[in-house]
Amino acid sequence: MDLTRxxxxxxxxxxxxxxxxxxxxxxxxxAAERAAAGDWSDFQQRFNVDHELINLAGMxxxxxxxxxxxEIDRQREALDRNPPEHVDxxxxxxxxxxxxxxxxxxxxxxADIALTESTTMGIALAYNGIxxxxxxxxxxSEQDYYATHKALEYKQRRSGAALRTYPLYxxxxxxxxxxxxxxxxxxxxxxxxLLALTWVHSLSGLKLPVARIGAEVAALNEGRAADERVxxxxxxxxxxxxxxxxxxxxxCDFFFAGTHKWLFGPRGTGILWGHPxxxxxxxxxxxxxxxxxxxxxxxxxxxxxxxxxxxxLPAAFELHTRLGKANVQARIHALxxxxxxxxxxxxxxVLRTPMDEALSAGITCFxxxxxxxxxxxxxxxxxxxxxxxxxxxxxxxxxxxxxxxDEAHVDAALAALxxxx
Numbered sequence: 001m002d003l004t005r006x007x008x009x010x011x012x013x014x015x016x017x018x019x020x021x022x023x024x025x026x027x028x029x030x031a032a033e034r035a036a037a038g039d040w041s042d043f044q045q046r047f048n049v050d051h052e053l054i055n056l057a058g059m060x061x062x063x064x065x066x067x068x069x070x071e072i073d074r075q076r077e078a079l080d081r082n083p084p085e086h087v088d089x090x091x092x093x094x095x096x097x098x099x100x101x102x103x104x105x106x107x108x109x110x111a112d113i114a115l116t117e118s119t120t121m122g123i124a125l126a127y128n129g130i131x132x133x134x135x136x137x138x139x140x141s142e143q144d145y146y147a148t149h150k151a152l153e154y155k156q157r158r159s160g161a162a163l164r165t166y167p168l169y170x171x172x173x174x175x176x177x178x179x180x181x182x183x184x185x186x187x188x189x190x191x192x193x194l195l196a197l198t199w200v201h202s203l204s205g206l207k208l209p210v211a212r213i214g215a216e217v218a219a220l221n222e223g224r225a226a227d228e229r230v231x232x233x234x235x236x237x238x239x240x241x242x243x244x245x246x247x248x249x250x251x252c253d254f255f256f257a258g259t260h261k262w263l264f265g266p267r268g269t270g271i272l273w274g275h276p277x278x279x280x281x282x283x284x285x286x287x288x289x290x291x292x293x294x295x296x297x298x299x300x301x302x303x304x305x306x307x308x309x310x311x312x313l314p315a316a317f318e319l320h321t322r323l324g325k326a327n328v329q330a331r332i333h334a335l336x337x338x339x340x341x342x343x344x345x346x347x348x349x350v351l352r353t354p355m356d357e358a359l360s361a362g363i364t365c366f367x368x369x370x371x372x373x374x375x376x377x378x379x380x381x382x383x384x385x386x387x388x389x390x391x392x393x394x395x396x397x398x399x400x401x402x403x404x405x406d407e408a409h410v411d412a413a414l415a416a417l418x419x420x421x
Contacts, residue, residue, distance in 0.1 A: 024067050024318060032322040035403075040331065043323075044404050054409045056380075057388040059202070059238060059363060059400035062264045067315040072266060075308035087307065092290075094311035099296060101314035102259075102271050105321055107246030112279070114299035115310060116270040119237040120147045122256025125272055125299065126233055127151040129282040132193050133227075134160035139187060140196035141168035143203055145235060146392070148196050161193065172204035172352050175359060181209055185216040194231050197252075200238035203392050205353030205363035207243075210234055214251025231278060237261055237270075242332050242362045242402075244325040253278035262332075262362065262402060265316035266309035272299055328403065332362045335401035335410055339364050342414040348421045352396050365396040368420050373397045376420070383416040385409075 024032065028046050035043040047063045049055065064072065075094075078086045099110040106113075116122045128151065132138065138152045142165045149165075156163040166187045169175050188195065195217065200207045214232050221229045232252040239245070241262030247255055255273040259265030274282060279295040289302030320328060337357065343349045343366050352365040368376050376397040377387045390396045401410055 024315070024322060025070065028066050028319070029322060032319060035331075036322070036324050036327045040403065040406065044406070047404060049404065053384050053386055054405070054412055055386045056399040056401055056405060056409065056413055057386045058402045058404060059261055059398075060388060061267065062261055063404075064266065065264050065316070065319055067319055068264065068266055068312050071312035071315045072308045075311050079308060090311065091307065092292075094307075095290060095300070096292070098269075098310060098313040099300075101317040105317040106271075106273065107248060108273055111294035111296050112274055112276060113296045114272040114274075115313075116256065116258075116272050116301065117268050117305070118260075118270050119235060119256060119258040121301070122258075122270055122272040123147050123151045123235060125285050125301070126254045126256055126282065127155050127194070127196070128158075128285045129299075130155070130194055130231060130233075131227070131281050131283065132159045132161045135191060136193035136228075137162045137164055137189060137191045138194045138196070139164055139166070139192050141166055141184075141198075143168045143172075143201060143206075144196060144198050145202065148198065148235060152194075152196060162191070169206070172201075172206050172365075173350075173354055175206065175354055177209050177212070177356075177358060180359075181212050181216060184208075184213050185220070188217065188220060188230055190228075192230050193228070194233060196233050196235075198235045200236075200242070200361045200363060202238060202363060202398075203365070203390050203394065204396070205360050205365045205398075207239070207354075207359050207361045209358070211249055211251050218251055227281075229278075231281060238363060239361060241320060242329060244329045247273055247275075254282070259313060259316060263316050263320060266306075266312045268306055268309050269313050272296075274299070323403075332402055333357050333360075335405055335407070336360065336362055336364050338407060339399060339401055339410045339413070342410070343417070346414075346418060346421065349417065362402055363398060363400050365390060365398045367396055368417065371420065376417075379420060380413065380416050383412065385413050385416055387413075 031042040031046050046066045049063050099113045102113050103110045138161055140148055152163050197210055199210050217230050217232050233254045234252045236255050237257040240257040253275050258270040260267045260269055284298055286301035288298050288300050290297035290300045340355055343351050348369045350367045354360045373389045373395045377389055380387045388398045390398055
């Protein structure tokens, strides 16, 4: 989705008026401005990474940018000096600030956003909490994430509802948007209560057309009673910090994602969003300490946690706001397009990710003929290139160029893979 100039200026002005961008140091702010203008080199130097390595596995866990590190350090030092009084003075304002920052960035309301510690926690809170009758059904694809499958299995045991999976595709690289929408929506039955979707699949790099699927489901729901509506739930961890979107654009009921990957958020942080029309369908699992009278507060798990990380979350949202969602998406898509085109030209490589940018984002998966994925990744490591393997029954090699990479990094990976012919 293109970010209009008016929409960008409105969101940026709102942040500036609220003091939201004050947390960025002047050098990092200038680096972000240059990156937004197309020069990413200075921005990349603002991370304490090993520049002797080419990290093309950044989708797993992100390094902290300078602004996030500084805020974590500030909060940690204050907590070490006087834990009880600093928690008492800072906790609620800092937690609300994190939820407000997420809401501004995502185009939602603080009241509808809960703070979690990971995508997996968001998945568990959503699927455990959704009200499902024994006569109803939980639906997801065979290719969905391990945590999705397990959370739905646990829900099946507790609720007695049926759990059904379906094949999303035969060849992940050879899919069409219309066919994907028809495949997913065609699996919905009268008893289907929950539809679990992963927006960007870490198994294949496939990006689902979730907004179109959600719109089709909304049409089906028009004839259903409130407690029979199909609830569309989206795992968006590999879209958050990559794709240019607002939550309302997705036509979903619940959205969850870790913020410590593409967004460069503090490790051990995440969000859960619920559409106001659907919040009554979700019961809290973990008691909250955030008694602010909102759904997001009630859904935020209580307990004592790594407060310095939670409270530093606004810095990550602020950084991405300064970069501009449209600029971030264009940059990550361009690097992955360069990678996919290079891989497609190699006769000994089988690309597993769609070329179509409407169906792909920042994850590129592939196989090398005659080699296990582990051997491919090991070969790249000998060239000081960090890659990863899809941790599923079907294993592919995986490269995920992001904002800390450039064209030279992509070309180095392609050159190393060409050696395997």
